[in-house]
Amino acid sequence: xxxxxxxxxxxxxxxxxxxxxxxxxxxxxxxxxxxxxxxxxxxxxxxxxxxxxxxxxxxxxxxxxxxxxxxxxxxxxxxxxxxxxxxxxxxxxxxxxxxxxxxxxxxxxxxxxxxxxxxxxxxxxxxxxxxxxxxxxxxxxxxxxxxxxxxxxxxxxxxxxxxxxxxx
Amino acid sequence: xxxxxxxxxxxxxxxxxxxxxxxxxxxxxxxxxxxxxxxxxxxxxxxxxxxxxxxxxxxxxxxxxxxxxxxxxxxxxxxxxxxxxxxxxxxxxxxxxxxxxxxxxxxxxxxxxxxxxxxxxxxxxxxxxxxxxxxxxxxxxxxxxxxxxxxxxxxxxxxxxxxxxxxxxxxxxxxxxxxxxxxxxxxxxxxxxxxxxxxxxxxxxxxxxxxxxxxxxxxxxxxxxxxxxxxxxxxxxxxxxxxxxxxxxxxxxxxxxxxxxxxxxxxxxxxxxxxxxxxxxxx
Numbered sequence: 001x002x003x004x005x006x007x008x009x010x011x012x013x014x015x016x017x018x019x020x021x022x023x024x025x026x027x028x029x030x031x032x033x034x035x036x037x038x039x040x041x042x043x044x045x046x047x048x049x050x051x052x053x054x055x056x057x058x059x060x061x062x063x064x065x066x067x068x069x070x071x072x073x074x075x076x077x078x079x080x081x082x083x084x085x086x087x088x089x090x091x092x093x094x095x096x097x098x099x100x101x102x103x104x105x106x107x108x109x110x111x112x113x114x115x116x117x118x119x120x121x122x123x124x125x126x127x128x129x130x131x132x133x134x135x136x137x138x139x140x141x142x143x144x145x146x147x148x149x150x151x152x153x154x155x156x157x158x159x160x161x162x163x164x165x166x167x168x
Numbered sequence: 169x170x171x172x173x174x175x176x177x178x179x180x181x182x183x184x185x186x187x188x189x190x191x192x193x194x195x196x197x198x199x200x201x202x203x204x205x206x207x208x209x210x211x212x213x214x215x216x217x218x219x220x221x222x223x224x225x226x227x228x229x230x231x232x233x234x235x236x237x238x239x240x241x242x243x244x245x246x247x248x249x250x251x252x253x254x255x256x257x258x259x260x261x262x263x264x265x266x267x268x269x270x271x272x273x274x275x276x277x278x279x280x281x282x283x284x285x286x287x288x289x290x291x292x293x294x295x296x297x298x299x300x301x302x303x304x305x306x307x308x309x310x311x312x313x314x315x316x317x318x319x320x321x322x323x324x325x326x327x328x329x330x331x332x333x334x335x336x337x338x339x340x341x342x343x344x345x346x347x348x349x350x351x352x353x354x355x356x357x358x359x360x361x362x363x364x365x366x367x368x369x370x371x372x373x374x375x376x377x378x379x380x381x382x383x384x385x386x387x388x389x390x391x392x393x394x395x396x397x398x399x400x401x402x403x404x405x406x407x408x409x410x411x412x413x414x415x416x417x418x419x420x421x422x423x424x425x426x427x428x429x430x431x432x433x434x435x436x437x438x439x440x441x442x443x444x445x446x447x448x449x450x451x
Contacts, residue, residue, distance in 0.1 A: 013219050016295045017226060023436040024296035025345055026303055027373050033300060067208045068215045069298035071333055071340050073197035078190060116301050123195045126303070126346060132373055136300050 003158055004044050007151065008061060011040035015069060026132060033136070034143040037061055038083065038112055042105045043151050045087050046096050047159060058084050079115045083108045098152060105148040109140050202333065203317070209335035216294060216308070216338055286320075286405045286444040289313060293439050294338070303346045305329075307441060310337045318403050320444040326409035326432040327353075327397060328441060339443070344378065344410070345371045345435055354400040355380060355410060357427065359393040365400065366427065368410070377414055377428035385418055385425055395429050405444060 014036040022030040041058050048054035062080035066072045087104060094100045117133045120126060204212060291307035309315050311334050319331045321341045329343040344353070353368040357380075366383045383389070393413045399406025415428035 013222050015298050016219055017223050019296045019298045020293060020439070021230065022296065024303075024305055024343065024438055025435040026297065026300060027345075027376065028436055029300060035299060064211070064215060065299075067204065067211050069295060070302055071202065071204065071304070073193070073202070074190075075194060075197070113300070116299070119191070119194055120198070120301060122191050123198050125198045128301075129373070140300075 003155070003162070004047055004057075007155060008037070008040050008044065008057065011036040011151075012061060012064065015065075026128075027135070029136060029139040031139055032143045033139045034147060035109060035112060035140075036147060037065055038080070038108050039105050039144060039147050039151065041080065041083065042087055042108045043101065043148065043155060045091060047155075051088075055081075055084060075116075075119065079112055079119075082115060083111050086111055098149060101152050102145050102148050105144050106141065109144045110137060113137055113140065204333060204335055212335050213310075213337045216306075220294070220308075289315065289443040289445065291339070291441050291443055293441060296438065303343050304332065304340050305343065305438060305441075307339050307341060307443070308337065309443060310334050310339050312336045314445065315339045315443055316445075320397075320404050320408065321441050322408055322444060323433055323438055323441050325434065326411070327404070328433045328435065328438060330403060331443065341441070343435055344368070345431065352401070353404055353410070354398045356396050356398040356406070357383075357389055357393050357413065358396060359388075359390055362388065364389060365398050368429070372428070375415075375428060376430075378411060378431055380427035380429055381424065383425040383427060385423055387425065389413060389416055389425065389427060391416065395427075408444075 018032065018036070022032055041061060044057070045054065048057075058080050059077060062077040065076045065080075066074065070076060086107060090104050090107065094104070096104075113133065113136050117128065120128065289309060291309040291313075293305050294308050295306040297303060297305065307321075315331060315334050317331055317334060320327065321329050321331060327344060329341045331339050332342045333340045355366050355368055357364045357366065364383055364387045366380045368378050369381045371378055378395075380395070391413050395410045395413060397404040397406055397408040397410060409432050411429040411431040413427055414430040417426045417428075418424065419426055
């Protein structure tokens with residue numbers, strides 16, 4: 001459990017740290033743009049047997065993401081829960097390996113951006129067009145694959161070296 | 169079978185109601201001026217403090233690396249700056265003379281304020297547009313340091329945005345490169361002789377220009393003219409450089425000019441900013 005928590009905290013802090021070295025302008029995003037917290041919740045799914053605990057971890061991460069990074073209320077909580085439901089469904093049909101975990105991470109990241117785009121559009125927060133949306137999706141892809149691959153391999157190695165059971 | 173159909177209908181209606189409620193909540197909470205409550209502020213300040221400690225070694229190493237990169241190009245930069253340095257002394261002398269004249273005129277006219285009086289508060293950027301969508305940056309100064317909502321934020325190049333929310337030790341700044349802004353920025357276009365006032369209505373993501381409206385077609389504006397804040401709105405003080413005129417066109421009725429402005433600030437590389445506080449006006 002400690003390893004998993006450290007991994008989530010590390011991913012959450014990486015979101016803040018990496019952002020200070022990437023482009024801030026929405027139209028000129030870096031190719032290293034991604035959301036590490038979302039990737040972490042995809043990766044850790046396999047290590048939880050107790051779904052309630054997993055959901056609790058997701059909700060706490062989402063609340064912190066709302067408060068610290070986006071200054072929003074419940075927006076990320078709802079999107080993260082939707083991502084949880086999608087991961088759950090995907091996991092039912094596809095078992096995890098290095099390739100499928102990347103697919104799941106990309107689905108989660110794309111879901112986040114699609115949901116955010118739709119909500120911001122419906123609430124007239126800012127009228128972004130499809131070009132910006134596709135740009136964000138495109139720029140998020142590379143680093144999502146890199147971080148997913150690295151963290152999947154490292155976590156798998158560490159976890160199965162020290163722990164054998166899933167979190168109950 | 170009938171019971172099943174009824175249950176499905178009820179679930180669909182419930183989902184639709186839920187979606188409407190969620191959108192209503194978001195419409196309220198996504199407002200630009202939403203302030204974090206005390207509990208949220210406490211959490212944000214705590215997380216930021218912990219992250220600062222975790223970040224410190226990383227930042228130290230990366231900053232040293234950046235310093236090294238700067239050193240490599242220092243000779244070239246020095247050569248480029250030499251002509252500018254020789255101009256500084258004459259500009260300084262001109263500046264002193266203008267200040268004297270301004271003070272004398274203010275005394276003559278009994279004016280105890282101008283729209284460009286403000287104090288600076290330097291801050292470091294701790295987050296830049298996390299999650300990509302919100303066009304905001306977060307800095308390490310908050311209400312404890314005297315920051316308030318709507319204060320203007322500049323970097324070494326010019327205007328970058330305004331404070332939209334604060335906690336005790338942090339502030340969120342919305343960049344001017346936002347498509348639609350609630351507070352239109354009142355600007356002055358200056359070409360040395362004439363000063364023309366207009367309003368920035370927003371940022372065009374396709375052209376990457378700030379769009380200025382409210383300028384008569386009879387006014388003379390040239391490409392390359394400087395665009396400053398005019399100080400006529402309630403928020404932005406006067407004299408802050410925003411950008412340069414890049415393109416000039418007219419509206420569909422040929423009555424007004426539409427000016428496209430290239431922002432002077434580099435929004436991709438904002439590490440340090442200054443928050444401006446306009447001095448109180450004694451009426």
